[in-house]
Amino acid sequence: MVQGAEARMKGNEAETVKVVVRCRPMNEQETANGYKRVVDMDVDRGVVEISNVKGAETDPKKTFTFDAVYDWNSKQLELYDETFRPLVDSVLNGFNGTIFAYGQTGTGKTYTMEGIRDDPEQRGVIPNSFEHIFNHIARSSNQQYLIRSSYLEIYQEEIRDLLGKDQKKRLELKERPDTGVYVKDLQQFVCKSVNEIQHVMTVGNQNRAVGSTNMNVHSSRSHAIFIITIECSDVDEKGRGHIRVGKLNLVDLAGSERQSKTGTVGDRLKEATKINLSLSALGNVISALVDGKSTHIPYRDSKLTRLLQDSLGGNSKTIMVANIGPASYNYDETITTLRYANRAKNIKNKPKINEDPKDAILREYQQELARLKAQLTQRGGKKKKKKKQAEGDVDEAEEEEESSVDMETILQQEKDLEDERNRIQNDQHMIEEEKQQYLMDMKNKEAEIVAAKEAQEKLMGRIKTMESKLLCGGKNIIDHTNEQQRALEQRTQELLEQKRREREMLQLLEKEEESSCEIASTFSSLQQEVEAKTRKLKKLFAKLQSVKQEMGDLHEEFCRDRVDLQHTQDVLTRELKLKALIIENFISPEEKRKILSRAYFDEDEDVWKLRPVVRQTGGTLKRPVSSASRRPTSEYAKMQASLDHNPRYKGENIMVVEDPVRTTRDWEGPVVAPRVAAALEAALMPIDDDLSIDASLATLNRSQAVRSTRKGKTKGKFKSGIRPPSQVPDSSLYPKSRGLVPK
Ligand code: ADP
Ligand code: MG
Numbered sequence: 001m002v003q004g005a006e007a008r009m010k011g012n013e014a015e016t017v018k019v020v021v022r023c024r025p026m027n028e029q030e031t032a033n034g035y036k037r038v039v040d041m042d043v044d045r046g047v048v049e050i051s052n053v054k055g056a057e058t059d060p061k062k063t064f065t066f067d068a069v070y071d072w073n074s075k076q077l078e079l080y081d082e083t084f085r086p087l088v089d090s091v092l093n094g095f096n097g098t099i100f101a102y103g104q105t106g107t108g109k110t111y112t113m114e115g116i117r118d119d120p121e122q123r124g125v126i127p128n129s130f131e132h133i134f135n136h137i138a139r140s141s142n143q144q145y146l147i148r149s150s151y152l153e154i155y156q157e158e159i160r161d162l163l164g165k166d167q168k169k170r171l172e173l174k175e176r177p178d179t180g181v182y183v184k185d186l187q188q189f190v191c192k193s194v195n196e197i198q199h200v201m202t203v204g205n206q207n208r209a210v211g212s213t214n215m216n217v218h219s220s221r222s223h224a225i226f227i228i229t230i231e232c233s234d235v236d237e238k239g240r241g242h243i244r245v246g247k248l249n250l251v252d253l254a255g256s257e258r259q260s261k262t263g264t265v266g267d268r269l270k271e272a273t274k275i276n277l278s279l280s281a282l283g284n285v286i287s288a289l290v291d292g293k294s295t296h297i298p299y300r301d302s303k304l305t306r307l308l309q310d311s312l313g314g315n316s317k318t319i320m321v322a323n324i325g326p327a328s329y330n331y332d333e334t335i336t337t338l339r340y341a342n343r344a345k346n347i348k349n350k351p352k353i354n355e356d357p358k359d360a361i362l363r364e365y366q367q368e369l370a371r372l373k374a375q376l377t378q379r380g381g382k383k384k385k386k387k388k389q390a391e392g393d394v395d396e397a398e399e400e401e402e403s404s405v406d407m408e409t410i411l412q413q414e415k416d417l418e419d420e421r422n423r424i425q426n427d428q429h430m431i432e433e434e435k436q437q438y439l440m441d442m443k444n445k446e447a448e449i450v451a452a453k454e455a456q457e458k459l460m461g462r463i464k465t466m467e468s469k470l471l472c473g474g475k476n477i478i479d480h481t482n483e484q485q486r487a488l489e490q491r492t493q494e495l496l497e498q499k500r501r502e503r504e505m506l507q508l509l510e511k512e513e514e515s516s517c518e519i520a521s522t523f524s525s526l527q528q529e530v531e532a533k534t535r536k537l538k539k540l541f542a543k544l545q546s547v548k549q550e551m552g553d554l555h556e557e558f559c560r561d562r563v564d565l566q567h568t569q570d571v572l573t574r575e576l577k578l579k580a581l582i583i584e585n586f587i588s589p590e591e592k593r594k595i596l597s598r599a600y601f602d603e604d605e606d607v608w609k610l611r612p613v614v615r616q617t618g619g620t621l622k623r624p625v626s627s628a629s630r631r632p633t634s635e636y637a638k639m640q641a642s643l644d645h646n647p648r649y650k651g652e653n654i655m656v657v658e659d660p661v662r663t664t665r666d667w668e669g670p671v672v673a674p675r676v677a678a679a680l681e682a683a684l685m686p687i688d689d690d691l692s693i694d695a696s697l698a699t700l701n702r703s704q705a706v707r708s709t710r711k712g713k714t715k716g717k718f719k720s721g722i723r724p725p726s727q728v729p730d731s732s733l734y735p736k737s738r739g740l741v742p743k
Helices: 002-010 028-032 076-092 109-113 125-139 194-209 215-221 266-275 277-291 303-307 328-344 361-375 379-391 396-402 407-426 432-469 483-516 526-586 589-598 635-643 674-683
Strands: 018-023 039-042 047-050 062-065 068-070 097-103 144-155 158-161 173-176 180-183 222-235 241-252 317-324 599-602 607-610 690-693 706-709
Touching (some): 068 076, 076 317, 109 125, 109 317, 180 303, 194 222, 215 222, 241 361, 589 599
Parallel strands (some): 018 068, 097 317
Antiparallel strands (some): 039 047, 173 180, 599 607, 690 706
16 A cells, blocks of 8 residues: 555556546526526536437436536636646656646637636636745745746647747757657746746737737637746755656647538648647547557647657646537537547556656756856865865866955955055155055056956856746745645645545446446345346446447547548549649659659658758769750851861860960051041031020921030040031921821
8 A cells, every 4th residue: 555655656657647527607698599508517426417409308418427527616726726736746746747628619728727817716727836836835845946937839730939039930849769759949938936937928828819810710729838847856865866857738729629621722721631630630649549459659640749749648647628618509519529538538647757857957057056156165275175186186177266266355355455555655664666566566456356356246146046046945935824724725635635536436336336237136026026127127228328329429420520531632632633743744754753762751840851962972973064965066167167276166165275366356446547537527626606405496497496505615525426417407307296286
């Protein structure tokens, strides 16, 4: 018995996923529309009963049994204390823990996980766990804690860091053999108090809303995961320090309702198929886990299942909250949710305390702190050490200590220096020069001391910041609850535990009763036997009916799924055919072969990739040829090539390095015949008047309208050009404008 308890504490035992169901109250609209409530809950027995709205009135109710059920009157704190508190306690002890909220949109997943933060009564699991964690630390003794938090979202199979600076960035999943799957570059914030961690959550929630046009649609299609990592260092009986690391995943899943895919094509279809991919993969993982026959668990099928691999069938304690609505029109979704949850009950996990993992940040912090503190050791101590080490090995840290002096010594030195200065200044026997020299030396010394002081202060500041991040009971956080209250809390916990055990017993008893029906019993009279057997028959008949109904339902659901899948398959096949057609007709087989040989599937990123082109090694490299055949050479070129050495006619574009033949000439200017030159000279004679054009005279004789009005010399301007004629040619040379043409 003791051994069993110890094993449970250490976590060597397998345990199933805990499943609880919560039904929200009817909302105003449902009441106004007069919907009937079809859900009945027996909180004591942990049973949910659903009246069949589709069948006859007399049809038996569908019943499901869970670890706990919470009806519309349940309070947030009640849920927390009874169900979630033990899990968070385990995380504080170094276990991994996960809480999922699953269910149709609008049934209270977000209400259960987050609730209404400003109202202490209506706060959900996440804010309540903050309070719980920091209170636990405040009450601890001889332990150091480091709390970190991250917040991410998976939307359409893309991971977004809700605390990241760049909200457009998408993160990748990576895997390490020692620590498993993790999100690369995910921000983690060290939180020192409830306020700080709440702030982290608020920032994340704000980022979640940004970038979505409709928050309700967005949140019902995306999964949000808040992760709290708790590292705790402890000292065992032998005085050795240990670090335990617990990770708490708080998951608000996307709405589980069927997203209609019918009639969508292209990007819309892609979106529709991706929306619930993670959720259907989660269902497949659960099925494979509880099936018992599957050797392969399809964790890799989606980002969500990969990330939460440990929570399902691995090293984690897991609770699933299945949220349902009470009204009749939600019947189908409610039944589907309950079936899903019912299957999840059978998943077996193997949680264990994560002791002294390699990647504990707390250890790094402690080592860094120890190093910094070593730097602060007293100078006297250092000197002694130095003497010792002069004989043997020399430590690296020693050199760093050189620059560090403890605060007291610095202050003493400062004081000594001041005294000395006063003494020198008052010394009448000293020569002025000597005095100045002394004072100069002192100034240098003073600067040295100031520098040492600054270094010291910086070091102390760093130590302080680091220490403030490590939380200890009673020091960093103040817990206001008094002893009496604590005792009361403990008592409540015990009571709740008792209640839980009672429910378990009751469920066990019911099971036993059912099976004992089949055990043959002796009857004193025939009449008694008939009665007993009729009763048994009736019971079994009812059971048969419900099983038959269940079979029908399941078949119906299966058919619906099949139609959906078939539709998706049709569309994908069509797309595939189109692509194959394009490849077949427009891409050369050689290219296709090359690409196929380079293609490989990257399991980490879940995409096909191309390997880089590798040059064939070995053998001489061929000179690349621009085209398959040589450029055709004309007959003329061939002839010229034989006569002339001008490289222009060479077949190859090779530069002739030796005896370069010049193929260009210096520019010598045009040779102008003397007559032309004389004519030009005459034409270029300076004109006194400038040119002005009077547009108003357009109708007059053009030779009159254009008058030369140019002033100054223009010679030289037209040195090489053609001079405009001094006399404007007769207007008859040009076409006349017609002016406005009457209609
Ligand atoms: P989901 O996240 O599943 O889409 P919400 O948590 O947003 O659903 O809940 C939808 C509405 O129902 C919210 O207005 C919420 O306040 C209300 N609600 C859900 N569960 C409860 C409950 N147990 N008690 C009171 N109100 C609830
Ligand atoms: Mg929600």
